[in-house]
Amino acid sequence: MIEFELSDGQKNIKKMINSMAGGIMRKWARWADDNEHKRVDEWVNFMWNVLKGMGGGMGGMSSGKPKPAAEGEKKEKKIGSQNMQLAVTVEELSWGDGGLYLAMPFPGLGGAAVMAAGTLEQKEKFLKRFTGGSPKWAAMAITEPGAGSDSAAITTSAVREGDNWVLNGEKIFVTAGKNAVEDSEGFVVVWATVDKSAGRAGIKSFLVDHHTPGMKVTKVEHKLGIRASDTAAIVFEDCKIPLDNILGSAEVKKGFRDVMATFDATRPMVAASAIGVARAALEEVQKQFQAAGVEVRYGVAANNLTARERDLMMMEAQLKASRLLTWRASWMADAGIHNNMEASMAKAKTGRAVTWLTQKAVELLGPLGYSKKLLVEKWLRDAKINDIFEGTGQINTLIVARRILDYTRAELK
Amino acid sequence: MVSFMPGEDQKMIQDMAREFAANELRPKSHDADETDTIPDSVLQAGWELGMVNAVLPADLGGSGMERSAVTGALMCEELAWGDLSMAMALLAPALFAYPVLEFGTEEQKKKYLPKFCEPNFFRATAGLVEPYFNFDLSALKTRAEKKGNAYVLNGDKCLVPLGLSSELYIIWAALDGKPGYEKVAGFIVEKGTAGLKILAREKNMGIKALETAELKLDNLEIPADNRVGGEQGCDFKRIASLSRVALAAMSAGVGRASFEYAKQYAKDRVAFGEPIAHRQAIAFMLAEMAWEVDATRLLAWEAGWELDKKMEGAFKEACLAKLYGDQMVVYVTDCGVQVLGGHGYIREHPVELWLRNGRGFAAFEGMVTV
Numbered sequence: 001m002i003e004f005e006l007s008d009g010q011k012n013i014k015k016m017i018n019s020m021a022g023g024i025m026r027k028w029a030r031w032a033d034d035n036e037h038k039r040v041d042e043w044v045n046f047m048w049n050v051l052k053g054m055g056g057g058m059g060g061m062s063s064g065k066p067k068p069a070a071e072g073e074k075k076e077k078k079i080g081s082q083n084m085q086l087a088v089t090v091e092e093l094s095w096g097d098g099g100l101y102l103a104m105p106f107p108g109l110g111g112a113a114v115m116a117a118g119t120l121e122q123k124e125k126f127l128k129r130f131t132g133g134s135p136k137w138a139a140m141a142i143t144e145p146g147a148g149s150d151s152a153a154i155t156t157s158a159v160r161e162g163d164n165w166v167l168n169g170e171k172i173f174v175t176a177g178k179n180a181v182e183d184s185e186g187f188v189v190v191w192a193t194v195d196k197s198a199g200r201a202g203i204k205s206f207l208v209d210h211h212t213p214g215m216k217v218t219k220v221e222h223k224l225g226i227r228a229s230d231t232a233a234i235v236f237e238d239c240k241i242p243l244d245n246i247l248g249s250a251e252v253k254k255g256f257r258d259v260m261a262t263f264d265a266t267r268p269m270v271a272a273s274a275i276g277v278a279r280a281a282l283e284e285v286q287k288q289f290q291a292a293g294v295e296v297r298y299g300v301a302a303n304n305l306t307a308r309e310r311d312l313m314m315m316e317a318q319l320k321a322s323r324l325l326t327w328r329a330s331w332m333a334d335a336g337i338h339n340n341m342e343a344s345m346a347k348a349k350t351g352r353a354v355t356w357l358t359q360k361a362v363e364l365l366g367p368l369g370y371s372k373k374l375l376v377e378k379w380l381r382d383a384k385i386n387d388i389f390e391g392t393g394q395i396n397t398l399i400v401a402r403r404i405l406d407y408t409r410a411e412l413k
Numbered sequence: 414m415v416s417f418m419p420g421e422d423q424k425m426i427q428d429m430a431r432e433f434a435a436n437e438l439r440p441k442s443h444d445a446d447e448t449d450t451i452p453d454s455v456l457q458a459g460w461e462l463g464m465v466n467a468v469l470p471a472d473l474g475g476s477g478m479e480r481s482a483v484t485g486a487l488m489c490e491e492l493a494w495g496d497l498s499m500a501m502a503l504l505a506p507a508l509f510a511y512p513v514l515e516f517g518t519e520e521q522k523k524k525y526l527p528k529f530c531e532p533n534f535f536r537a538t539a540g541l542v543e544p545y546f547n548f549d550l551s552a553l554k555t556r557a558e559k560k561g562n563a564y565v566l567n568g569d570k571c572l573v574p575l576g577l578s579s580e581l582y583i584i585w586a587a588l589d590g591k592p593g594y595e596k597v598a599g600f601i602v603e604k605g606t607a608g609l610k611i612l613a614r615e616k617n618m619g620i621k622a623l624e625t626a627e628l629k630l631d632n633l634e635i636p637a638d639n640r641v642g643g644e645q646g647c648d649f650k651r652i653a654s655l656s657r658v659a660l661a662a663m664s665a666g667v668g669r670a671s672f673e674y675a676k677q678y679a680k681d682r683v684a685f686g687e688p689i690a691h692r693q694a695i696a697f698m699l700a701e702m703a704w705e706v707d708a709t710r711l712l713a714w715e716a717g718w719e720l721d722k723k724m725e726g727a728f729k730e731a732c733l734a735k736l737y738g739d740q741m742v743v744y745v746t747d748c749g750v751q752v753l754g755g756h757g758y759i760r761e762h763p764v765e766l767w768l769r770n771g772r773g774f775a776a777f778e779g780m781v782t783v
Contacts, residue, residue, distance in 0.1 A: 001418070001419070001420035001423070002417065002419055002420070004715050004718050007414050079416075081414065298732045298733075299550075299594070299728065300549055301548060301549055301778070304547050304549055313732070317737040321712055322708075324711035324715060325708055328711065345700075348700070349704045394697075397697050397701070404700060404703050405679075405690050405699065411691055412690070412693070413691075
């Protein structure tokens with residue numbers, strides 16, 4: 001049956017996080033924006049204490065591939081709820097603050113890759129550390145100065161030398177990169193090619209532990225928004241890692257699809273985060289309108305509405321539309337239905353919707369919207385990243401287009 | 414638990430409507446638009462599938478199925494995908510039957526609902542929209558004033574589906590001409606009642622095949638017993654919301670039709686040596702059309718689900734779903750024409766018809782229900 005009711009568990013989590021986000025996250029939001037890259041200890045320690053008790057908060061995110069039934073387990077398809085739960089959680093955290101959410105000490109995208117493609121040993125070695133000790137981060141390093149959305153063009157190389165892989169190259173735009181490899185005992189997942197002539201098929205991902213010799217953070221970017229989150233450049237110079245630190249098969253021709261499948265799980269979560277930020281902006285506008293006695297007349301024909309009413313209603317409708325597309329993609333992943341197209345739909349639509357919505361919020365509040373007295377201008381800056389990372393709006397549109405047209409990469413470039 | 418999977422009954426009705434739309438509606442859509450007529454056989458065939466009477470009570474001759482706005486939305490999308498005029502004509506009798514079913518007095522139900530369970534398509538409708546640029550269904554200009562044991566109605570209506578040929582009408586009017594949803598009441602008017610003036614068949618930009626009429630209510634006097642729900646009246650906010658869900662779902666159907674047609678055309682049409690769909694300029698348009706249609710559908714489902722659960726927020730959800738659908742369908746059907754270029758402008762292809770039909774949604778209120 002078609003249903004839109006969150007489970008009691010999901011409702012409780014939403015409520016709990018909302019109250020936390022409204023407190024500690026909002027309290028530090030402006031400070032973290034003004035003090036780029038400075039760690040907010042109260043927030044980090046608080047979240048670490050929460051997350052380490054939850055196994056790092058990975059919650060078993062899956063990539064939409066049905067898990068093989070264990071022996072003796074019933075064969076009937078069971079619909080999980082991890083991805084939906086995560087979508088609800090991420091929206092709420094990002095409603096608190098999109099930057100602080102990304103700066104949370106947790107396994108993040110790096111952890112998601114290990115969850116999706118790692119062996120049991122790798123999970124033990126790299127994820128267990130998120131259950132105790134001091135706060136830790138994990139990161140994902142894909143982008144290079146000369147390779148963005150065309151991730152197949154990456155040049156960072158991994159060469160086998162005896163019992164090691166040796167990495168050489170430069171990665172940029174690594175979210176939480178400095179936190180993961182220099183400021184904590186975390187790790188980074190690095191995409192590198194084992195055979196440049198093989199193109200995409202030669203690309204593998206490698207687990208690089210914190211403080212590995214030969215790895216160095218060379219720069220931390222100054223950004224438009226999400227300033228609480230560090231975005232690092234990392235250089236690898238003859239960086240040696242154990243042979244076992246490859247994710248998935250070392251065989252050329254296998255694996256890229258697995259790597260890409262991670263995105264089917266993570267893209268809806270980026271969309272969920274965007275929705276949280278945009279919701280915060282929408283709520284602020286509603287609050288200001290209400291305080292000023294501006295009525296929004298639902299149910300009046302659109303051609304009779306004021307521009308203000310119309311904008312506000314469209315903001316609400318766009319937000320709901322984005323959320324429903326995001327929930328659909330998450331629900332599909334939980335149900336074990338291939339969601340590659342729906343994940344990109346959610347991401348592309350939401351990225352664009354929140355960019356529009358947050359700029360509308362600034363516009364509707366006039367000088368107040370532009371002022372740093374409120375967080376609305378910050379939310380505009382924070383929201384924009386969601387139209388860019390984890391695949392730009394254009395790349396995700398391209399994926400949707402290929403899917404609906406049933407075209408290969410060669411047919412639709 | 415959140416789920417996007419239609420239930421078994423919902424799937425069955427969706428499949429039935431999809432097949433009917435593909436086999437009966439779509440092939441006749443072009444000629445119906447050109448000739449401004451819907452073949453009676455189409456209405457009869459839809460009637461026999463139980464599109465209106467399946468949810469009427471078994472003791473009055475219906476099938477007694479549970480009425481659900483979500484299920485209705487699934488059906489509306491499919492029918493509108495086939496042809497919007499025909500979809501609206503097929504479901505027009507529900508504009509009378511469903512408010513009576515949900516809010517009517519026992520006498521009203523017994524008197525009128527069996528007519529909708531007869532073997533032949535029964536023509537009935539409702540008049541809501543009024544011919545003013547600032548038409549607002551929460552502030553109707555049509556007034557109803559109580560005079561002794563009767564109501565006297567005065568005003569103008571337009572876009573009344575099957576407005577010329579119906580046997581029964583519900584006329585929506587504002588009590589004493591006062592604004593507010595709670596002041597809107599429905600009045601049962603039988604064909605031929607003095608004061609019910611059927612002016613003319615309208616000529617509109619789209620939904621040409623659908624017979625719509627302009628009505629004039631000229632001191633139309635009817636017994637107080639004919640007020641839907643009697644003295645208690647009915648929940649017009651809910652009635653308006655059910656209609657908005659139906660319209661939003663129909664806008665998704667029209668948009669989907671245009672998207673699918675444009676997609677196929679773009680794959681077949683060769684320019685500069687390869688299909689035009691190989692170009693991002695075309696492919697990106699198609700991608701956006703696809704997700705905008707999906708977004709509208711999901712908004713309609715969610716609003717429908719809230720109405721089924723009788724949730725407080727359902728009214729607002731339905732407003733937003735319709736608002737979104739109104740804008741989406743104009744954008745998407747315009748893209749449909751654009752993808753076909755010059756061919757899209759020619760009436761041999763259906764995309765221009767969908768643009769003309771789609772443009773109407775912003776003006777449509779209460780012309781269909783679930």
